[in-house]
Amino acid sequence: MAEEVDYESLPPNAGLAVNMLAGALAGISEHAVMYPIDSIKTRMQVFATSPVAVYTGVGNAFTRISSTEGLRALWRGVWSVVLGAGPAHAVHFGTLEAVKELMGGNQVGNQWLATSVAGASATTAADALMNPFDVIKQRMQVHKSEFRSVFTCARVVYRNEGLAAFYVSYPTTLAISIPFNAIQFTVYEQVKRILNPRHEYSPTTHITAGAIAGAVAAAVTTPLDVAKTILQTRGTSQDAEIRSVRGMADALKIIWTRDGIKGFGRGLTPRVLTTVPSTALCWLSYEFFKAAIRSDTSGCN
Structure with missing residues (x-):
């Protein structure tokens, strides 16, 4: 009888490359x-000046956008995340596994501190790479966007607003992503340990743990996500006050002044709807590719 294989540790000398490749493939799958x-979440979070661009819910947004602009409008800007998600997720998961190993997160027991620090470190590195792509994506997602090409959008934003436009939201992005990924990774690891104590490759476990982790993290960080959207789309706004927003504090002030406490929940439903399946798919893809690549690598030794 063949010896049972622990997929998470095969082979140890292929760890970083495997984790980065698996992360890149998982990231592209997740976002696409x-x-x-x-796209619907972005539009719901923007303070629109036109009643046509105000949506009452996900269903209402989908119906109106698809009927007036066509279904293709919902995919506008997707190439920005495809181009950025692969490298960013490769960096994310590579850093994640490296820091977790360094801090003893792979040892037996409840290593919540190691997993939290690993998640925070991973997102700091990955967001530095992904932030410009995210800005381009949201500029292309807004109502009546003038951009149809990722490269045209990047060129115009750089020409009109400078390099700072691609990073004005970076502090806010980190303020979202660090707790989001720390929460997500910690919850994922804990749920996975409970559901899969033998550490076997289990698609059901990875989907369930990923979905639960994503839902918790998305709900907690939605208020800051609204602020990030305002910062990243300010250059397309016709509102002078929004165009002059300089940072997270300004964005949060506008949200509170104009919409009160409910404003911090803008886009909550589509954010959770996006995050739950995407994190489930991301972790499933990551664990699958990690298992598959490590098995292939092991077979070549």
Whole structure:
């Protein structure tokens, strides 16, 4: 009888390359599949000046956008995340596994501190790479966007607003992503340990743990996500006050002044709807590719 294989540790000398490649493939899968819902989330979070661009819910947004602009509008800007998600997720998961190993997160027991620090470190590195792509994506997602090409959008934003436009939201992005990924990774690891104590490759476990982790993290960080959207789309706004927003504090003030406490929940439903399946798919893809690549690598030794 063949010896049972622990897929998470095969082979140890292929760890970083495997984790980065698996992360890149998982990231592309995650973002591409759920992109239309992400487009709806962006539009719901923007303070629109036209009643035509104000939506009452996900269903209302989907119906109106598809009927007036066509379904293709929901995919506008997808190439920005495809181009950025692969490298960013490769960096994310590579850093994640490296820091977790360094801090003893792979040892037996409840290593919540190691997993939290690993998640925070991973997102700091990955967001530095992904932030410009995210700005381009949201500029292309807004109502009546003038951009149809990722490269045209990047060129125009750089020409009109400078390099700072691609990073004005970076502090806010980190303020979202660090707790989001720390929460997500910690919850994922804990749920996975409970559901899969033998550490076997289990698609059901990875989907369930990923979905639960994503839902919790998305709900907690939605208020800051609204602020990030305002910062990243300020250059397309016709509102002078929004165009002059300089940072997270300004964005949060506008949200509170104009919409009160409910403003911090803008886009909550589509954000959770996007995050739950996307994180489930991301972790499933990551664990699958990690298992598959490590098995292939092991077979070549």
